[in-house]
Amino acid sequence: MKFYFIGGLGSNKNHMTEFASYFPFPITYLDPYRVKLESAKDLVDWFEAHADSNENTCIIAHSLGGDLARYLASKMPQITRLVLLDGGYLDMDQILPLEQEIEETLAYLKQQVFSSLEEAVASELGDTDNPSQATVKAIQSSYRWNPDLHHYELDLDPQAVLSLLRVRRELRSFQAPLTDTKALFIGPKYEDEPDWRTRALENLDPSIKKVLLKDLSHDFYTAVPNLVSKEIINWLQICS
Structure with missing residues (x-):
């Protein structure tokens, strides 16, 4: 299998x-x-x-x-x-209308910007004690550097995400x-x-x-x- x-x-x-x-x-x-x-x-x-x-x-x-x-x-x-x-x-x-889900998702993507990967990791971990190396690496891998805006942002294509949210409703x-x-x-x-x-x-x-x-x-x-x-x-x- x-x-x-x-x-x-x-x-x-x-x-x-x-x-x-x-x-x-x-x-x-x-x-x-x-x-x-x-x-x-x-x-x-x-x-x-x-x-x-x-x-x-x-x-x-x-x-x-x-x-x-x-x-x-x-x-x-x-x-x-x-x-x-x-x-x-x-x-x-x-649970919520598609339009609201899309609006909230776009807002979240725009908010998740950081000056460094250390800042991104700290934001996601919060008060977590002794996170594993795998957890830290997973968070770091979720972000990409935007050279034009000089910050780290989630490594996601907003349009691909929104398309998938629409498809989920249809499925x-x-x-x-x-x-x-x-x-x-x-x-x-x-x-x-x-x-x-x-x-x-x-x-x-x-x-x-x-x-x-x-x-x-x-x-x-x-x-x-x-x-x-x-x-x-x-x-x-x-x-x-």
């Missing part, structure tokens, strides 16, 4: 480094944020261009990556296993049937769940095994990569 990882918006392969070190199988990182995907067909074509279609496949995907992965699994028979890391289950139209992957794909959902369990997330979790397809982990944030796979790896391996063994 081939294993692929699709991260969330703004992530890069370094975010997966520690998880991959615990995961017992080779896993290939795929980055959909470097290309402009404007339709469901573009998404399928992109995956076919980067993945081996001759073997059974498992996609592990985080956040927005989970939305993309769930749609792919519903369309491509070689994807027989799917792991959603807090993604692929939300109806974004029930409606939270409704995508997984008839021939076994799926696992892992997400954080918050003490005070927003109503929209509570409803979404309650409406999660019952065929998808659900695991909720306490005292963790949305990016939990970078915080407890060993635990996430164990959960996935145990599930793979059960459904093999």
Whole structure:
């Protein structure tokens, strides 16, 4: 079986480094944020261009990556296993209008500018004690130097990002049937769940095994990569 990882918006392969070190199988990182995907067909074509279609496949995907992965699994028979890391289950139209999401995303991209990589790392880590080298490298790799404006900015093409946000709405992957794909959902369990997330979790397809982990944030796979790896391996063994 081939294993692929699709991260969330703004992530890069370094975010997966520690998880991959615990995961017992080779896993290939795929980055959909470097290309402009404007339709469901573009998404399928992109995956076919980067993945081996001759073997059974498992996609592990985080956040927005989970939305993309769930749609792919519903369309491509070689994807027989799917792991959603807090993604692929939300109806974004029930959370906020697309126009507001686009406006807030553009504002965020404009705000994330720094005079140095050290400043960018400090901003993202906040009060985190003893961050791993992989975490620091992942943050550093998320930024690029803009020689015209003399600052570091997120290494993302705003137009590609906005296009992908539009495509996500069109995919409606939270409704995508997984008839021939076994799926696992892992997400954080918050003490005070927003109503929209509570409803979404309650409406999660019952065929998808659900695991909720306490005292963790949305990016939990970078915080407890060993635990996430164990959960996935145990599930793979059960459904093999």
